[in-house]
Amino acid sequence: MTQALRTLPATRAKDTRPKLRIFEFKSDxxxxxxxxxxxxxxxxxxxxxxxxxxxxxxxxxLLPGPGKVLTALYTLFTEQGFLGDVLISVWRVMFSFALACAVAVPLGILMGAFKSVEAFFSPFVSAWRYLPAPSFIPLLLMWFGAGDAQKLALLFIGVIWFLITLIADHTKAVPKDLINTSVTLGGSRWQVLRTVVVPAALPNIVIAMRQMLAVSWTYLVIAEITAADAGIGAMMMRAKRFLHVDQIMAGILVIGLLGLIFDYLLRALHRRAFQYLDEYS
Amino acid sequence: MQSSTILSVQNVCKTFPTRGGGVEALRDVSFSVARNELCVLLGPSGCGKSTLLNIVAGLHTPTSGTLSLEGRPIHGPARERGMVFQSYTSFPWLTVLENVEYGMKLNGIPKAERRERALHYIDLVHLTKFRDAYPKTLSGGMKQRVAIARTLANAPEILLMDEPYGALDAETRWHMQEMLLDIMRTTQTTILLVTHDIQEAIFLADRIVFLSAHPGRLKTILELDFKKGKEIRSKEDLVELEGYPECEREIMHLMRNEAKQEEDA
Structure with missing residues (x-):
């Protein structure tokens, strides 16, 4: 054995396991x-x-304790038919969001895939993105009254422009070499769009939908508080009239919980549908 | 020789338009590739070899000049000119088998035939054990093998490869190069491959088309006569072959001179 390749005898080291510290940069x-x-x-x-x-x-x-709020929540459900309000709110979010996706997903994908489509829609979409949706409330109230149509419209314009932009960006980020691979295998434009661009962008599109669904909940409360007949926001405005702060807080709690549940469901869906992704190994 | 020409590139020029008038990437490049030949495009960085390959693939259009495959002019990308890229292009949402079947599916090959051909090529690149795996579980070298199998299964008339092993570590690269020669021996394939790795070029090529840089011009075409008729299966075979050091030295000089001219300019 040469000197250069001398092996050192294994020494029994002291216990040098790194001590667990509470503050450690980026370590698990x-x-x-x-x-x-x-x-x-x-x-x-x-x-x-x-x-x-x-x-x-x-x-x-004005400031009831947590116990009181939970009691209020219980009585809201058992005695005041709060479940109906919750379901109406959930329906409004889901329905308006489905409409927004039905427009934004195909449009965003086409904008991300084709520069000509982007050049046509982008100046329009960008301008709308800077118009705050709540500024349309007076107009929407005059057009649609205080019913469901007004709320659905507000939720729709509240998310659609951001949704289109996010989806277009995610579509643009599809690697050029994936597209060229399909093209050099003989793929037509429609085939490339269907078999490469859409499946490659889809995981991020679902993430964009998850993010914008959270925004949709925000607009729901704004819509229901400004002109309310039923829904979680409507209940909260009724409670305000009678100084039922515990009920208002219970409403906030429910909105937060619903947001959390939907976020969790979409996360679970993402994991299930896109198990092939690196991040789920 | 002329009768076996499959790909012909004539007087190809390419200038990319820029605000300041344009960047000349290729100037008057002509060469041809013979059937069942492995032709390597070699040259220093900036010689436009990848641009040239993209033009052959139909992904770029030449500013002037003509290209033809089997006498038919080349316009745009097509199945007959399959391409393997340097980046990993296995579709992550498809299994190995589905990836290899993908091109044939685009071209309407019936399912049974598709399956049979895919399995044949998966076997050829030694991935049979992984046919139902998703790309995320594969190493870089395995992903490139998927890409090669997918392109070959699609029955192109010429296989274009753009630095296919550039992202792999040295040992994997050897294996991949040896496997490519094996594939060349067992299938009737014509390959046009771009690289800047001199040893890779000598090991793989029947002929090297050497380009010089800024703009890319045809410098010389090297026939690797010292390899003719020799059975070369591994890197060791090559290195021990008479004439190899001289050949490597000559190409190194070509590269060096290019770099020097670059500095002097």
Whole structure:
């Protein structure tokens, strides 16, 4: 054995396992820590809320404790038919969002795939994106009244322009070599669009939909608070009239929970539908 | 020789339009590729070899000049000129088998025949065990093998390869090069391959078309006579062959001179 390739005897090292530190740049933490920390933030939040309610900095009627809000939530469902309001709100979001997707997905894909389509629509879409949707509320109220049509219209124009832009960008990001591969295998334009561009962009399109669905919930509350007959926002405005702060807070809680549930469902759908992606290995 | 010409490139010029008038990428390049030949396009970076390959594929149009395959003029991309790219182009949403069947599906090959041909080519690139795997579970070399099988299964008249092993590590690259020669031996294939790797060029090529840079011009065409009639299966076979060092040195000089002229200019 040459000197250059001398092997060192294995020495028994001291236990040099790196010590777990709480603050470590970008390094993973144990799953148990993650869970504990995730729960801890909520415990802390409810504790501060409860303490604030007890302390009397605000009158009890304006700042009910978490227990009171949960009770209000229970009675809302059992005695005041709140489930109907929730379902109406969910329906409004789903229906308007489905309409928006029905327009935005094909249009965004065509804009991302063909420069000519983009050149035609892009100046129009970009301009609309800078018009805040709530500024249309007075107009929509005059056109459609205070019914469902007004809410659906607001939700529709609230998300569609962003949805189109995001989908067009994701379509543009499809690698040119994937397209050229199909083209040099003899793919026609329609075949390339159907068998490469759409499947390559689809995972990111679903992510864009998940993000914009969250925005849709925001506009729902705005729509229901400004002109309300039924829905979660309508319940909250009724509660305001009777100073039922606990009910208002219960409404906020439900909206948050619904948002969380839909986000989770779309995440699960993404994982199921796109298992072939690197990120799901 | 002339009768076996499959691809003919004549007086091809390419200038990319820019705001300042245009960048000349290729000037008056002419060469031809014979049937069942492996022809390598070699040259320093900036010699326009990838541009030239893209023009043959029909992905770029030449500013002037003519190209023909089997005497038919080339207009736009087509199945007869299949291409393997440097980047990994396996479709991640398709399994290996579906990837290899993909081109045939585009061209309306019946399902049974499609399956049979795909399995044959998957076997040829030694991926039979992975036929139902998705690309994310494959290494870079395996992904390139999928791309090669997919293109060959589509029965092109010429296989175009744009630095197909450029992204692979050295050892994998050897294996891939040896496998490509194996495929050449067992199938009737004509290949036009772009590389800047001198050893790769010598190992694979029957003929090297050497381009010089800025703009890309035909510098010389090298017939690798020292390889003629020799059985070369591995890199070792090549390195031990008489005439190899001289050949490598000559091409290195060509490369060097190009780089020097570049500096002097």
């Amino acid at each position: 933490i144990p799953a148990s820590w993650r869970l504990t920390l995730g729960v801890a933030v909520w415990v802390l939040f409810f504790a501060i809320w409860q303490i604030a309610a007890w302390s009397g900095v605000m009158p009890a009627i």
